[in-house]
Amino acid sequence: MPVLLAPEQAPTLQELLDSANTIGLDCKPAHIKHEPEPRIQGLGSLLSAGPSEISFLSNPKLQDQLPACQAAAVIMTPQVFESLPADSYSYRVVLCSQPYLMYALLAQWFDRHRIAQLEGxxxxxxxxxxxxxxxxxxxxxxxxxxxxxxxxxxxxxxxxxxxxxxxxxxxxxxxxxxxxxxxxxxxxxxxxxxxxxxxxxxxxxxxxxxxxxxxxxxxxxxxxxxxxxxxxxxxxxxxxxxxxxxxxxxxxxxxxxxxxxxxxxxxxxxxxxxxxxxxxxxxxxxxxxxxxxxxxxxxxxxxxxxxxxxxxxxxxxxxxxxxxxxxTGVYPYAEHVQWQRNAAVVSQLAQLRRRLRALEK
Amino acid sequence: MPVLLAPEQAPTLQELLDSANTIGLDCKPAHIKHEPEPRIQGLGSLLSAGPSEISFLSNPKLQDQLPACQAAAVIMTPQVFESLPADSYSYRVVLCSQPYLMYALLAQWFDRHRIAQLEGxxxxxxxxxxxxxxxxxxxxxxxxxxxxxxxxxxxxxxxxxxxxxxxxxxxxxxxxxxxxxxxxxxxxxxxxxxxxxxxxxxxxxxxxxxxxxxxxxxxxxxxxxxxxxxxxxxxxxxxxxxxxxxxxxxxxxxxxxxxxxxxxxxxxxxxxxxxxxxxxxxxxxxxxxxxxxxxxxxxxxxxxxxxxxxxxxxxxxxxxxxxxxxxTGVYPYAEHVQWQRNAAVVSQLAQLRRRLRALEK
Amino acid sequence: MPVLLAPEQAPTLQELLDSANTIGLDCKPAHIKHEPEPRIQGLGSLLSAGPSEISFLSNPKLQDQLPACQAAAVIMTPQVFESLPADSYSYRVVLCSQPYLMYALLAQWFDRHRIAQLEGxxxxxxxxxxxxxxxxxxxxxxxxxxxxxxxxxxxxxxxxxxxxxxxxxxxxxxxxxxxxxxxxxxxxxxxxxxxxxxxxxxxxxxxxxxxxxxxxxxxxxxxxxxxxxxxxxxxxxxxxxxxxxxxxxxxxxxxxxxxxxxxxxxxxxxxxxxxxxxxxxxxxxxxxxxxxxxxxxxxxxxxxxxxxxxxxxxxxxxxxxxxxxxxTGVYPYAEHVQWQRNAAVVSQLAQLRRRLRALEK
Incomplete structure (x- = not known):
């Protein structure tokens, strides 16, 4: 994916958070490491985001991708943040109780600022x-x-x-x-x-x-x-x-x-x-x-x-x-030959049940 | 649903029936109670039709909705009409051997008269x-x-x-x-x-x-x-x-x-x-x-x-x-856990049949 | 299907083959019977192609349609051609190791020449x-x-x-x-x-x-x-x-x-x-x-x-x-009543397996 905004259009992290905060989400930078504050040109996944992009961790299964993350900043819950070993990361951390919702709102922000709006x-x-x-x-x-x-x-x-x-x-x-x-x-x-x-x-x-x-x-x-x-x-x-x-x-x-x-x-x-x-x-x-x-x-x-x-x-x-x-009601798929063998029995199920009953007696 | 025609555009019941009759359906008013003849502004179901609308009974299961019906008129078969207790209704009755077909034709009539036609x-x-x-x-x-x-x-x-x-x-x-x-x-x-x-x-x-x-x-x-x-x-x-x-x-x-x-x-x-x-x-x-x-x-x-x-x-x-x-060939749906349990057996059906045969021997 | 090209637009068989050959397919007329060379106005199946159309045999199951074929020419493999009894056909034969691919390319040729192209x-x-x-x-x-x-x-x-x-x-x-x-x-x-x-x-x-x-x-x-x-x-x-x-x-x-x-x-x-x-x-x-x-x-x-x-x-x-x-994973269809009878057992399969196991013990 291309970078969404040119550097001169990109907000600083703080400007971006201020914008997202306006809608009532609690979120704050936990940790400022670098100076000067980077400009955020886009959003990416933990593995794809580059040093001018922001990323997020919402699925706990992806936590082991954090050490390799190159993003300028990562949104995560306070719980995840507390479990991070010090010096294990180079990105800024943004704490938010709902990282996935915050990702949604930031994506909306970038979408609005990236696509030329139709003129009135x-x-x-x-x-x-x-x-x-x-x-x-x-x-x-x-x-x-x-x-x-x-x-x-x-x-x-x-x-x-x-x-x-x-x-x-x-x-x-x-x-x-x-x-x-x-x-x-x-x-x-x-x-x-x-x-x-x-x-x-x-x-x-x-x-x-x-x-x-x-x-x-x-x-x-x-x-x-x-x-x-x-x-x-x-x-x-x-x-x-x-x-x-x-x-x-x-x-x-x-x-x-x-x-x-x-x-x-x-x-x-x-x-x-x-x-x-x-x-x-x-x-x-x-x-x-x-x-x-x-x-x-x-x-x-x-x-x-x-x-x-x-x-x-x-x-x-x-x-x-x-x-x-x-x-749910989905016929389980299988290799074709195996399916063929089992499906043939589907049209004998009532008969099978009868035979089983007979045996039970 | 809004009323389809303004009162001054609406036909009388007789005018509407004359129009429908032109296409060869047998239908006639069985019963005229009110004067002057009402104008029919639209079509509705038995429960929704108001006093300037016409309704119909085609599904016998809905017959118990008849007493509460507020429509100006109801299309029904002569058989249904004969079974109605006297004084059990206030609408006019239109007898027709095929009420559903008549509903279709009246709906076409209203559709034609309601939507401004494209100009040539x-x-x-x-x-x-x-x-x-x-x-x-x-x-x-x-x-x-x-x-x-x-x-x-x-x-x-x-x-x-x-x-x-x-x-x-x-x-x-x-x-x-x-x-x-x-x-x-x-x-x-x-x-x-x-x-x-x-x-x-x-x-x-x-x-x-x-x-x-x-x-x-x-x-x-x-x-x-x-x-x-x-x-x-x-x-x-x-x-x-x-x-x-x-x-x-x-x-x-x-x-x-x-x-x-x-x-x-x-x-x-x-x-x-x-x-x-x-x-x-x-x-x-x-x-x-x-x-x-x-x-x-x-x-x-x-x-x-x-x-x-x-x-x-x-x-x-x-x-x-x-x-x-x-x-027909539809996999029966169930609560997910129950489906899971049964679906697991679908891929063993051929084997199950073999085991049953073995037992029978 | 109408004939695709008027006679004066239609290529001779040789012109058509030259055109198809340009893309690298090996194909050649095996057999020239009639003079003068016919013009090929379109493509058809073995049974529908007329005397100014070309046809093809790619599916061996259709070989018994060959004697009745009225086409001007038929594309077939050398193997099929060798098995044809002499004098059993009146069409010209075009030999090609991949008749279906050749059909595809000829169809593209006719499509390009038939439909007026959008002007630039x-x-x-x-x-x-x-x-x-x-x-x-x-x-x-x-x-x-x-x-x-x-x-x-x-x-x-x-x-x-x-x-x-x-x-x-x-x-x-x-x-x-x-x-x-x-x-x-x-x-x-x-x-x-x-x-x-x-x-x-x-x-x-x-x-x-x-x-x-x-x-x-x-x-x-x-x-x-x-x-x-x-x-x-x-x-x-x-x-x-x-x-x-x-x-x-x-x-x-x-x-x-x-x-x-x-x-x-x-x-x-x-x-x-x-x-x-x-x-x-x-x-x-x-x-x-x-x-x-x-x-x-x-x-x-x-x-x-x-x-x-x-x-x-x-x-x-x-x-x-x-x-x-x-x-594959498709529920086998059946007459509705039979399906109903068997489908009822689908939601008892786990239970059936248990009962079978019990019997086996």
Whole structure:
């Protein structure tokens, strides 16, 4: 990774900590060895950070990487610091009870200072309906389309090629990366981060058998509901959240969705629930608060999951879960020939049980 | 959900029924209680519909919600109506032998009347090749690109940012939502609905080992076929349908695909087959008519599935299916510790069977 | 499939072979029957190719289709040719030790000559930052956006609506189909083929628990790494490759990714590894060279896979693999009722083993 900031842009360690402290984390330099104070040009892992970068130790298993660390400074807990032999390190130490959270906040700081921010204002190639209400300080990139009756809150930024459908609402300080699509009547709260290619508000998949036209034919059920997304939600690249059939599809505050996730119509997801990539949630399922859903897990429709349910990656959840805890259902992989041998028995399991019972008698 | 139409736009119940009747459904008001006739501003479920909305009962399990229903009118079968105690309800009753189908048609009616239709004509920012043939009444949104030799049929509508590649053909009355991509030589029938982010005609995944350049290297097999899509097909958001290697990839009339589905090259899907989200179909597989494929099911390549095959969600189909019916293959989920305990035995199943046989002898 | 070239554009068989020979493949006409030499207008399978098309036999199982073949010429190995009864065929024979590779190269030839190439130059509707460095012979389609500090190498072509984020680098002779998105600081080598809707460089999914704001809340870990993609890489439609947290996500030379694949942050993929559609690879996993990953397989995070590992479709890989070979883990499907019966035993397997042990004692 390249150094993030040129030396003349880089803050001193103290300036960086002051900035991070503003958000309420307790952290302080424990130990000042070198003069003059170094400037911090970026962030790195214990093994990769160079002498103008800051690093952190959050996973205790990595403690044996500390002696070799070349960073200008390392964030660690007071407990770790006390266990360090004197003179075993050349970096400065920053004490913090939550090094991983502090890393997150410093990474945000560098990200903000490194990437040229979109300039405010509306690019000349954007097509904005006269009835759209665009607050102050909004920036809208090239080739965006903002349709009738849309509202966009203060400080929101739309990358190139975004489409905001009629009567949709974006809160304040949202960041839409390039090519995000909102259909009509989609409501998004404040501080959303929406990644490229995500689609909010496409039609839910609803059809009624229509034997009047042809045997087997389907009549489309128009999807009259919308999508409601709370504050502080992040939605990954190419993820889709469908609009509801009659009511809205709802993502509560703080929900985090990774890439290529599919949220079907009428689904409701509780506060701070996070889903890894490639998850699918079928229609009308209700997921509690603070759940985590592992990558490529699949949830059937019309289920209810309690708060604090954790689903392992690759697991198919086919019934409701009332009790918090971790749930798994993954076929164990093996070398192909071995798998073949064992899998052949899977379709005889009921028979095997019968034979075992017979023997027991 | 907000009320869909303002009171002055809303039809009376009779006007609404007349409109629905035009398409051939038998339905009639069974019971007129109130005067004057109410105006119907929207559609709702039995529990959510208000006094200016219409609701329906299609699932017999919901019959006990009828007494509390506040709707202006409820669609139900004559059988249900006969079982209602007199004076047990305040709504009007609309008799229909297929309430769910009638709900679908009314929802379509409201959808058409609620969303401002795109105006006809080509937006000034669209880039249309001089050789494209655009029929009357076609509307093409901002920032669309229509390449050489394209044909677009009467009444079709393209949302913002669509790309129609060279020599592709769109039938009449198609609806392309924002940011749909057709590559070159893709043929789509009449009345297609294509959702945002779907991609029709990308290259199928074909490579030949090419030891001439480097060990392990691959030579691309250019994909010379196209994509053929019948009439009345709907394709969900971010779904991909690849072009064929030599022949076309084919979706027959009435096929319905949900979001984030992957249809590989040379696949053929029969009339009225419907697939839920996140399904993957590998190359050259042929699927019959009136099949349903559950969410996240996966079909291997070069298979043949008969008509009327129903695959459960999450199931991997690895061999051809000649007999109609329902097929499933999902690892049952459990609490993690319990799963761990049982999964450990999965890789010993062949051995277990041997031991059981030994005992039986 | 339509004929690919009009007769007046079509090469003679000898001209076509000369063209293919230029890349070093040994191939020669074995047998000239007809005069004058036919013109080859396209490529087809043994059963579909017509008298102005060329076909090939690479799969020995298809040898019994040879007598019925109507093609102008058929590519086959000398071994196959020697086994053909005299007078059993009317086509010309082209001998080649690798018919499938030759088919790939001929298909590329027809593809290049069939599709009108994008004209060089930058379309007037594209928005190009003044600081972008665009080499000679680059073509940039309508509504593209190229941001500050971007470099695009000689001969690269961008279809309509592509977005190349700040400071990204595209090598020479790349082909970006319509609506490809690169975030900032993404580096792509030479001759890449990127399909519509793919997104390179979106944020990896990283959050730190943030109890300071609310119980269960997450603080975003800004993703400071980038994406590095080697030469000769192909990436399918709607596939996503996330940027690294601190280091880069890396795809080595010759990697081939099908559609709708998800590569998470910090993943590293070795040379010439190929993945079929719908695969998910979780964060920080390292995959060796010349691996093949079947459709819808899922790899957990922080794993290492050796070179030459082959994962079957639908398999969840949950631990590292040190030994080359084929690995599988798929629940066998069955008729639903039969599956139900056997699956019920899966959650009793540990108990079954205990009972078996008891009997054995």
């Amino acid at each position: 204002g509306v690019h000349s190639t954007a097509v904005i309906a006269p009835t759209a209400r665009i607050a102050e300080g909004v920036s809208i990139g090239p080739h965006c389309v903002v349709e009738d009756g849309v509202t966009i809150g203060r400080g929101s930024r739309l990358g190139p090629g975004c489409v905001v459908g009629a009567n949709s609402v974006l809160g304040a300080d949202c960041l839409l990366h390039a090519r995000v699509t909102l259909y009509h009547h989609v409501r998004v709260g404040d501080r959303a981060i929406l990644h490229s290619g995500c689609v909010l508000g496409a039609d839910g998949f609803g059809f009624a058998p229509d034997p009047h036209s042809q045997p087997g034919a389907w009549a489309k059920i128009a999807q009259l509901g919308g999508v409601q997304i709370g504050n502080d939600v992040e939605i990954g690249a190419n993820t889709t959240v469908d609009r509801g059939a009659l009511e809205d599809t709802v993502l509560a505050d703080g929900v985090k969705l990774d890439n290529q996730i599919m949220i079907a119509h009428n689904v409701r997801i509780g506060e701070h629930t996070a889903m890894a990539a490639c998850v699918g949630v079928a229609g009308s399922t209700v997921i509690g608060r603070r759940c985590t859903i592992g990558g490529a897990a699949m949830l059937s429709g019309h289920l209810t999951l309690a708060d604090d349910v954790h689903v392992s990656g690759g697991t198919a959840i086919t019934s409701s879960i009332a009790k918090p805890g971790r749930y | 004509g080509v937006h000034s920012t669209a880039v249309i090749a001089p050789t494209a043939r655009i029929a009357e009444g076609v509307s093409i949104g901002p920032h669309c690109v229509v390449e050489d030799g394209v044909t677009i049929g009467r009444g079709s509508r393209l949302g913002p940012g669509c790309v129609v590649g060279a020599n592709s053909v769109l039938g009449a009355d198609c609806l392309l939502h924002a940011r749909v991509t057709l590559y070159h030589h893709v043929r789509v029938g009449d009345r297609a609905i294509l959702h945002s982010g779907c991609v029709l005609g990308a290259d199928g995944f074909g490579f030949a080992p090419d030891p001439h350049s480097q060990p392990g290297a691959w030579a691309k097999i250019a994909q010379l076929g196209g994509v053929q899509i019948g009439n009345d097909v709907e394709i969900g958001a971010n779904t991909t349908v690849d072009r064929g290697a030599l022949e076309d990839t084919v979706l027959a009339d009435g096929v319905k695909l949900d979001n984030q589905i992957m249809i590989a090259h040379n696949v053929r899907i029969g009339e009225h087959t419907a697939m839920a989200a996140c399904v993957g179909v590998a190359g050259s597989t042929v699927i019959g008519r009136r099949c349903t494929i559950g969410g996240a099911a996966m079909l291997s390549g070069h298979l043949t599935l008969a008509d009327d095959v129903h695959v459960s969600g999450g199931t991997a189909i690895t061999s051809s299916i000649a007999k109609p019916g329902r097929y | 130059g930058v379309h007037s509707t594209a928005v190009i930052a003044p600081t972008a460095r665009i080499a000679e012979g680059v073509s940039i389609g309508p509504h593209c956006v190229v941001e500050d500090g971007v470099t695009i190498g000689r001969g690269s072509r961008l279809g309509p609506g592509c977005v190349v984020g700040a400071n990204s680098v595209l090598g020479a002779d790349c082909l970006l189909h319509a609506r490809v998105t690169l975030y900032h600081h993404v580096r792509v080598g030479d001759r890449a083929i990127l399909h519509s809707g793919c997104v390179l460089g979106a944020d990896g999914f990283g959050f730190a628990p943030d109890p300071h704001s609310q119980p269960g809340a997450w603080a975003k870990i800004a993703q400071l790494g980038g994406v590095q993609i080697g030469n000769d890489v192909e990436i399918g439609a709607n596939t996503t490759v996330d940027r690294g947290a601190l280091e880069d996500t890396v795809l080595a030379d010759g990697v081939k990714l099908d559609n709708q694949i998800m590569i998470a942050h910090n993943v590293r993929i070795g040379e010439h590894t190929a993945m079929a559609a719908c695969v998910g690879v979780a964060g920080s996993t390292v995959i060796g060279r010349r691996c093949t990953i079947g459709g819808a397989a899922m790899l957990s995070g922080h794993l290492t896979l050796a070179d030459d590992v082959h994962v079957s479709g639908g398999t969840a890989i949950t631990s590292s693999i040190a030994k080359p070979g084929r690995y």
